[in-house]
Amino acid sequence: MTEAHWLTASEIGSAYAARRLSPVELVQALLKRISALDPQLNAFIRVDSEAALNAARDAEKEIVAGRARGPLHGVPVGIKDIIDIAGLPTTCHSKILLDNVAAEDAAVISRLRAAGAILLGKLSLHEFATGGPSFDLPFPPARNPWNVAHHPGGSSSGSGAALAAGLVPLALGTDTGGSIRNPAAACGIVGLKPTYGLVSRRGVFPLAFTLDHIGPMTRCVGDAALLLDAIAGHDARDPGSAAVSCSRFGADLERGARGLRIGFVRHFHETDTSADPEVAAALGGVSRVFTQEGAEVRTITLPPLRELAAVQRLIMQAESWAIHASWLRERPGDYAQATRHKLMIGAFHSAADYVHAQQHRLQMIAAVDDAFRDVDVLLTANAMDPACRIDDEDALARTYPRQARSPFNLTGHPAIGLMCGLSNTGLPLSAQLVGRTHDEVTLLRAAAAYERASEWHTRRPPL
Amino acid sequence: MDAQPEGVAMSVTAKESALEALALAHKAGLGKAVQEFPGDVIAAAQAAAHTRSALPTASHPAAEPWPPMRMRTTS
Numbered sequence: 001m002t003e004a005h006w007l008t009a010s011e012i013g014s015a016y017a018a019r020r021l022s023p024v025e026l027v028q029a030l031l032k033r034i035s036a037l038d039p040q041l042n043a044f045i046r047v048d049s050e051a052a053l054n055a056a057r058d059a060e061k062e063i064v065a066g067r068a069r070g071p072l073h074g075v076p077v078g079i080k081d082i083i084d085i086a087g088l089p090t091t092c093h094s095k096i097l098l099d100n101v102a103a104e105d106a107a108v109i110s111r112l113r114a115a116g117a118i119l120l121g122k123l124s125l126h127e128f129a130t131g132g133p134s135f136d137l138p139f140p141p142a143r144n145p146w147n148v149a150h151h152p153g154g155s156s157s158g159s160g161a162a163l164a165a166g167l168v169p170l171a172l173g174t175d176t177g178g179s180i181r182n183p184a185a186a187c188g189i190v191g192l193k194p195t196y197g198l199v200s201r202r203g204v205f206p207l208a209f210t211l212d213h214i215g216p217m218t219r220c221v222g223d224a225a226l227l228l229d230a231i232a233g234h235d236a237r238d239p240g241s242a243a244v245s246c247s248r249f250g251a252d253l254e255r256g257a258r259g260l261r262i263g264f265v266r267h268f269h270e271t272d273t274s275a276d277p278e279v280a281a282a283l284g285g286v287s288r289v290f291t292q293e294g295a296e297v298r299t300i301t302l303p304p305l306r307e308l309a310a311v312q313r314l315i316m317q318a319e320s321w322a323i324h325a326s327w328l329r330e331r332p333g334d335y336a337q338a339t340r341h342k343l344m345i346g347a348f349h350s351a352a353d354y355v356h357a358q359q360h361r362l363q364m365i366a367a368v369d370d371a372f373r374d375v376d377v378l379l380t381a382n383a384m385d386p387a388c389r390i391d392d393e394d395a396l397a398r399t400y401p402r403q404a405r406s407p408f409n410l411t412g413h414p415a416i417g418l419m420c421g422l423s424n425t426g427l428p429l430s431a432q433l434v435g436r437t438h439d440e441v442t443l444l445r446a447a448a449a450y451e452r453a454s455e456w457h458t459r460r461p462p463l
Numbered sequence: 464m465d466a467q468p469e470g471v472a473m474s475v476t477a478k479e480s481a482l483e484a485l486a487l488a489h490k491a492g493l494g495k496a497v498q499e500f501p502g503d504v505i506a507a508a509q510a511a512a513h514t515r516s517a518l519p520t521a522s523h524p525a526a527e528p529w530p531p532m533r534m535r536t537t538s
Contacts, residue, residue, distance in 0.1 A: 210530065303519070310517035317514065325492070332496040332503075340496070341503045341510070347491040348484070348511035358528030360519055365529065 004029045005166035006460065009075045009223045012169060016063055016074055023056035023074035027118060030076055034167050037463060040148050042140040043162040045081045045091060047121040052076065055118040071226050073116030078168035080156050081122035082129055084203040085109050092205050094127045095138050095334045096327055106203025107238065108172060108214055108231045115230040120168055123158030129174055129207045130155060130320060131339030133390050143390065144186055145461040146427050150387040151396065153186030155179035159217045160187035164461055170227050171217040176207040177316055178405025180215050181417035181432060186387035188419040188428030188459060191217045192224045195438045196412030197242035200235035208319035211312065211409040220457050221418065221448040225250030228440065249440045257449035258294030263375035265300050268404040272305035275384040282421035282429040283381055289453050300375060303367050308407035311364060314349060314357040321346025361410055368411045377446040378434040380404045382417045386427035404432060414440050416447050419456040484508030
């Protein structure tokens with residue numbers, strides 16, 4: 001049997017049902033692994049051992065008594081520390097909110113509790129889901145399990161690192177400009193940004209209201225579907241929540257790629273930006289796998305990446321400035337340098353700049369929707385480079401904007417990052433698939449078909 | 464207060480831009496940041512200008528922005 005810490009959520013459910021593993025045994029194994037590995041990785045800000053063990057005992061009793069609640073019952077989940085868990089601090093990895101104890105659970109946490117999931121602790125991030133890997137904060141930055149000298153991506157850094165290191169089977173991340181898919185790329189895991197509004201933002205500290213998404217981070221596509229099943233759904237207390245009915249998101253995971261029409265957005269990484277040759281080659285490999293699996297791959301053109309990214313950036317800068325203006329005026333020294341710089345940018349935009357960006361946004365949403373008249377799923381680059389060293393500020397500044405993720409925060413379409421290769425330095429490479437609005441079922445079908453054919457998801461870092 | 468980031472030689476135009484950025488920051492209530500972190504303030508202003516320069520050509524000024532205003536339903 002696979003070691004307990006590498007089991008997927010669905011394998012954990014099967015092991016519980018067959019009495020080969022219990023929730024208490026699994027939580028104990030993960031706590032032991034966290035103790036051993038996290039001092040190098042800094043994935044956790046807080047491990048909630050006692051509450052996790054209590055929840056595991058409760059889950060065990062219910063499962064043994066034949067009252068299993070569903071596929072996530074007794075499955076541990078790590079939570080990015082920007083999401084409220086009642087009674088615990090939500091620090092946002094910042095000195096500003098060190099004592100910010102949450103009064104109630106975020107909507108996604110309530111849903112996870114209802115599904116019987118076990119909350120293992122709070123995971124590190126880039127300060128306020130922006131900034132960068134900073135060394136001038138109360139908590140150290142997370143490290144990449146594939147090479148601890150390298151950046152694990154961000155802002156959901158701890159979520160990516162914890163999954164890749166086998167510290168948790170599931171995690172939640174948030175994504176305003178790519179913060180789920182970036183660590184997915186750097187850490188070689190699966191990161192799903194759902195359609196805007198599909199998952200409630202209530203109880204999650206905002207970075208930019210109209211761009212913020214909460215989503216699953218996992219080690220396989222099937223688990224992303226299971227986690228999304230648990231956390232998606234309308235929430236009347238989130239004004240941006242979509243009033244849509246949720247199907248079983250993994251309904252088509254086994255259908256394969258035959259008949260799917262894949263639109264390959266080559267210009268993002270070939271001409272708009274020049275991707276690292278290994279990344280470009282890996283994306284070509286993804287395209288070939290889809291063709292071999294019976295999909296039709298055709299080249300698709302979207303608006304230029306530079307323009308999509310600039311519109312997203314202006315909106316994010318304006319909205320995040322509005323949220324942080326008061327603290328930046330009174331406590332600028334309490335932010336990390338990288339965060340302070342990024343959050344002050346919005347002070348220099350005008351109201352008209354923001355409105356103009358929102359006007360462009362409408363046109364860009366329409367352009368992406370138009371592309372979906374001819375294809376079912378888009379294939380694009382995720383990160384344009386393998387993860388750089390975490391202490392190389394120039395490389396971070398150079399590689400961080402070299403990505404194709406933020407366009408889909410702007411347009412709200414669902415997008416998934418998944419591993420598609422290893423660099424010659426042993427670091428993960430990643431592709432991004434994008435779906436029609438509220439068509440996560442097809443998006444996950446395509447991702448699962450690629451995953452089955454490629455098996456990159458079975459690779460593990462040399463810890 | 465030294466408005467010039469340490470170790471960076473600035474042209475007259477760059478110096479004017481930096482002073483303009485610091486003045487704008489003051490107006491935005493960022494006086495403390497201007498005093499303590501002038502280099503960050505100037506870098507933020509430069510980043511804002513960079514973002515605006517990458518925007519597409521102007522859209523029609525009367526175009527509807529996203530998201531459109533929506534009324535709550537009472538049902």
